[in-house]
Amino acid sequence: MKSHEYDKIFSKFTGVEGDLIPLLIQIQERDGYISPEAIRRVARFLKISENQIYGVATFYPKFRFEEPGKKTIKVCMGTACHVRGGKFLAEAVGWHFGISIGQKTPDNRLDFQRATCLGCCTLGPVVQIDEKIHPRMMVTQLMQMLREHE
Amino acid sequence: MREKDATVTVIIDNQSYRVPRGYTILQAAERFDIYIPTLCSHKDLSPFGGCRLCIVEVEGMRNFPTACTTPVEEGMIIRTHTAQVQSVRKEILQLFLSEHTSSCLICDEREECKRYLGTIRKAGVTTGCRYCPKDGQCELQEVVEKLGIQEIEYPIYYRNLRVEKEDPFYDRDYNLCILCGRCVRMCQEVRLANVLAFKQRGRNTIVGPAYARTHLESGCEFCGACVSVCPTGTLYEKARKWEGVAQLEQVTTCSFCGVGCQISLQIKADRVIGGLPAEDPLVNNGQLCVKGRFCIPELVNGPWRLRHPFKKFNGLEVDISWEDAITLAAEQLSRCAPDEFGLLISSNCTTEDLYIAQKFARVAMGSNQVDSPARLFYGPALNAYLALLEKSVPLAEVREAPAILCVGLDTRYGRSVVGVELRRAMHRGARVITIHPREHNLALTAHAWIQPPPGGEGEILQFFARFTAGEESASPPETNLSSETLRQLARELKQASGVVILVGSEVLHYSASPQILAVLHRLAENLGAGVLPLPAQNNFVGSLLMGTYPELLPGGFSSANEKRLKELEKVWQTEFRPLTNGWNSGNLSAGKPLKVLYLIGEALPSGEPPAEFLIFQNIYPPDSPIRPDLTLPAAAFTEADGTFVNGEGRVQRVHRAVNPPGEALPDWEILCRIARKMGVRGFDFSDVREIHREIAALVDGFQDFDQPPRQARSLTIEGKFQIAASGSFEAKPDGKKYPYLLNAAPLEHVYRGFPLSSRVEGARVIFADEVLHMNPRDARRARLQEGDPVEVTSQYFRKVWPVKFSPELNRGIVQVTVLQNELIGLNPIPVIIRKSHV
Numbered sequence A: 001m002k003s004h005e006y007d008k009i010f011s012k013f014t015g016v017e018g019d020l021i022p023l024l025i026q027i028q029e030r031d032g033y034i035s036p037e038a039i040r041r042v043a044r045f046l047k048i049s050e051n052q053i054y055g056v057a058t059f060y061p062k063f064r065f066e067e068p069g070k071k072t073i074k075v076c077m078g079t080a081c082h083v084r085g086g087k088f089l090a091e092a093v094g095w096h097f098g099i100s101i102g103q104k105t106p107d108n109r110l111d112f113q114r115a116t117c118l119g120c121c122t123l124g125p126v127v128q129i130d131e132k133i134h135p136r137m138m139v140t141q142l143m144q145m146l147r148e149h150e
Numbered sequence B: 001m002r003e004k005d006a007t008v009t010v011i012i013d014n015q016s017y018r019v020p021r022g023y024t025i026l027q028a029a030e031r032f033d034i035y036i037p038t039l040c041s042h043k044d045l046s047p048f049g050g051c052r053l054c055i056v057e058v059e060g061m062r063n064f065p066t067a068c069t070t071p072v073e074e075g076m077i078i079r080t081h082t083a084q085v086q087s088v089r090k091e092i093l094q095l096f097l098s099e100h101t102s103s104c105l106i107c108d109e110r111e112e113c114k115r116y117l118g119t120i121r122k123a124g125v126t127t128g129c130r131y132c133p134k135d136g137q138c139e140l141q142e143v144v145e146k147l148g149i150q151e152i153e154y155p156i157y158y159r160n161l162r163v164e165k166e167d168p169f170y171d172r173d174y175n176l177c178i179l180c181g182r183c184v185r186m187c188q189e190v191r192l193a194n195v196l197a198f199k200q201r202g203r204n205t206i207v208g209p210a211y212a213r214t215h216l217e218s219g220c221e222f223c224g225a226c227v228s229v230c231p232t233g234t235l236y237e238k239a240r241k242w243e244g245v246a247q248l249e250q251v252t253t254c255s256f257c258g259v260g261c262q263i264s265l266q267i268k269a270d271r272v273i274g275g276l277p278a279e280d281p282l283v284n285n286g287q288l289c290v291k292g293r294f295c296i297p298e299l300v301n302g303p304w305r306l307r308h309p310f311k312k313f314n315g316l317e318v319d320i321s322w323e324d325a326i327t328l329a330a331e332q333l334s335r336c337a338p339d340e341f342g343l344l345i346s347s348n349c350t351t352e353d354l355y356i357a358q359k360f361a362r363v364a365m366g367s368n369q370v371d372s373p374a375r376l377f378y379g380p381a382l383n384a385y386l387a388l389l390e391k392s393v394p395l396a397e398v399r400e401a402p403a404i405l406c407v408g409l410d411t412r413y414g415r416s417v418v419g420v421e422l423r424r425a426m427h428r429g430a431r432v433i434t435i436h437p438r439e440h441n442l443a444l445t446a447h448a449w450i451q452p453p454p455g456g457e458g459e460i461l462q463f464f465a466r467f468t469a470g471e472e473s474a475s476p477p478e479t480n481l482s483s484e485t486l487r488q489l490a491r492e493l494k495q496a497s498g499v500v501i502l503v504g505s506e507v508l509h510y511s512a513s514p515q516i517l518a519v520l521h522r523l524a525e526n527l528g529a530g531v532l533p534l535p536a537q538n539n540f541v542g543s544l545l546m547g548t549y550p551e552l553l554p555g556g557f558s559s560a561n562e563k564r565l566k567e568l569e570k571v572w573q574t575e576f577r578p579l580t581n582g583w584n585s586g587n588l589s590a591g592k593p594l595k596v597l598y599l600i601g602e603a604l605p606s607g608e609p610p611a612e613f614l615i616f617q618n619i620y621p622p623d624s625p626i627r628p629d630l631t632l633p634a635a636a637f638t639e640a641d642g643t644f645v646n647g648e649g650r651v652q653r654v655h656r657a658v659n660p661p662g663e664a665l666p667d668w669e670i671l672c673r674i675a676r677k678m679g680v681r682g683f684d685f686s687d688v689r690e691i692h693r694e695i696a697a698l699v700d701g702f703q704d705f706d707q708p709p710r711q712a713r714s715l716t717i718e719g720k721f722q723i724a725a726s727g728s729f730e731a732k733p734d735g736k737k738y739p740y741l742l743n744a745a746p747l748e749h750v751y752r753g754f755p756l757s758s759r760v761e762g763a764r765v766i767f768a769d770e771v772l773h774m775n776p777r778d779a780r781r782a783r784l785q786e787g788d789p790v791e792v793t794s795q796y797f798r799k800v801w802p803v804k805f806s807p808e809l810n811r812g813i814v815q816v817t818v819l820q821n822e823l824i825g826l827n828p829i830p831v832i833i834r835k836s837h838v
């Protein structure tokens, strides 16, 4: 984010400690994650230490501190999908790219996440690539798809 | 409120007690010596309720409330040790232990092993399997013992975290952490430094600064407050590992700066093994900075401490007896005319040492050639600084002031005690304005940080002074803040009553400092503000009062004051008219060549030996290649009695906590023995108390040696320092040719001429001396890597220093602190920077 974009976000707040969480949410919405630079700027804006901000932010699982990969693949690990073999799908992705859940490929292209129920249990096991839901996924099919995406 | 309402009656374990209303159950129990196990509560911290070990049974309350967070109520019936409470406590403790290393806790051989080291077969004898440095002083051990836990029924979960040893002064092994949060609360609530926080959640919770940053990178002040409260071995002082529990404590005054904190020295087997803040509301209020907290043991226990007198003999150094040493010194001194003798004494020495030193020069040698090289630290700004000392107010005023202005003050390492006061002031709503060219530790939280270029502080102060004198149309200088903001700040200062101005060391070393301090003085007058000059030397004020300067007599009188000279003659029962000729520590060769130069607690001047015969009296041999003719071992401040006078003018005691190493003696005693050997009267002191009594007859405020009243008092100094014309280089170098601005300052973390960084491992890390600090972007543009030697050239000099990246510095500015206070010329000075290829 550029300097003036931060200023734009900050202009909506008064600079009190209670602004912290809403501010971080807006930054994450904008950037997809909370960068060290973002923490530095928020610290100056709110006049609290970066350490404090990081401590508070890491308490909430929704905040990310690494730039996400360009594409996101979410394998559903909800109960329904799990019993239908979601775990194998996740393993397959992991093997294929040499990363585990929560990581991204070194070239920054793919972000590997898990989901706990994507709300379409009857279609399980489900995989979501970016916004698109892929129902009734099988390992071979998924590998095929991933190769296409590469 | 009526007397009765101020207390409530509670029943604890079937006994009725009256306790003050508002107490927690834990406080009530502690008051009557009823044991309740605790781990997370601490008297200096807010209740946390995290460990749940302190649960008790309270009739009518569901579950078991935690005693440390539950306030007492009238008629409460509390049971602290029912079988049920105990068994829940044990469960909780076992859960802690399932994540904790426990060989020191539940080994079958525990008891035997403590007594006979019976099980140590394959382990080192020093550590055995009881490897934790906290062994024997651990609160977790204590609680486990009190609750009688012998085994752990839960599956063991070891986090296997890396031990963090990368920071100076203390190590961190979070495998031992029980997440009691004491360190976090200490750092956040008491120190208000906010370095430590809980990170992540659930099983992954860990304490530390943002990301995986080191403490060094995160603004930590290394005050050690977190280490002091950690109940386990997680946080442990590097230099004190395996020293175990102290046997004795002695409260004394810190000798590393003019704040004059009260320190409780930790003593074991006649050695100082640590320093903790003393509970003393007057000055430091239970806080210390890194120097007082961590630097004492390594400094005073160093292996190279001088233990015996020795002399140079045929190019060798040979040990001699004290008797011979005194005779040799007396012989050499007896052949000096008054102007062939010079004595330099450190203002780190006690007031009594200083007094005897100047008396020695004046009475035994008939000479005024006695000086404290502290004058070089203040340089041309010395007289202006004295004027500020005359306006000084106690530090406590910071606690009340509605607005505080800090100039050239960085409280990260030195004077962090003052930093804590400032942050507290910000919390209670005081306006804190800081003027500093560099990003420093007040910058983030202060209400305003005005950032001038180095040396530009004067223009801002000038603007404030004019504005507050009624010239509201004065135009503010260009800085990082808008003119409107600066006007607003000036208005705020003008409207506030009871403003305090703090003066740090980083505004003292510019060529323009005399003028800057004079403007500051004027501003203070306009505002009716109190000033707090924070002298870097612990006994600088003492040295002024004792008159260890050619220009000053005891009591701060000018050495040209006939009346005072007469009084002194009467007390000293001698006749003397010492001559004054412009000699001082910055100008040792003014006047006749010296026959003897006597250095007490001072480093050797660089270059050629400045006298025929050098006497060097200190705690370590000199760092310089010059060998003194006679070396005398002196006691450190932990080994001698006396007093220091802090920057506020408080006379405070220093205590002999341990014996000096070998045959080392206090400075005053050595001087007195030499004087007696020379047959001079007036040096028959058998202890410090007698010297103090003589001082009391001459100088106010020294009546009671054993219990000095410790009152803050501003100075009255009649004498003025002779200052050599500054800015001997007149030409203004041109900015295009010399694109960088170098700001050079003498370092201030010195004890008796030795930089702490030369004797204390951790100090070397935090105080990067003789290193060129540079903005990383500038450095990269100049194709420099961290550590590269760079050549710094001005119109007047060329020097080589290694480069260090400092993002706090603005671009175009480079900074260095130098050991030897040599003349760099104008400061700040434009320079060229080039990679050096030597």
Ligand code: SF4
Pocket (backbone or CB within 6 Å): B100, B101, B102, B104, B105, B132, B133, B134, B135, B136, B138, B139, B140, B141, B176, B231, B232, B233, B234
């Ligand atoms: S912290 Fe305490 S209980 Fe834990 S290993 Fe060290 S001494 Fe033992």
Ligand code: SF4
Pocket (backbone or CB within 6 Å): B186, B187, B191, B193, B194, B195, B196, B215, B219, B220, B221, B222, B223, B224, B225, B226, B227
């Ligand atoms: S040493 Fe002081 S500043 Fe550093 S983490 Fe501990 S309490 Fe905080």
Ligand code: SF4
Pocket (backbone or CB within 6 Å): B176, B177, B178, B179, B180, B181, B182, B183, B184, B207, B229, B230, B231, B232, B234, B235
């Ligand atoms: S490091 Fe020590 S004080 Fe801090 S939470 Fe862990 S056990 Fe408690």
Ligand code: SF4
Pocket (backbone or CB within 6 Å): B254, B255, B256, B257, B258, B259, B260, B261, B284, B288, B289, B290, B291, B292, B293, B414, B415, B416, B417, B418
């Ligand atoms: S602030 Fe000064 S007196 Fe206090 S501990 Fe630090 S160096 Fe010593």
Ligand code: FES
Pocket (backbone or CB within 6 Å): A076, A077, A078, A079, A080, A081, A082, A116, A117, A118, A119, A120, A121, A124, A126
């Ligand atoms: S469990 Fe996968 S969509 Fe609900």
Ligand code: FES
Pocket (backbone or CB within 6 Å): B037, B038, B039, B040, B041, B048, B049, B050, B051, B052, B053, B054, B055, B066, B067, B068, B069
């Ligand atoms: S001491 Fe009360 S909860 Fe820890």
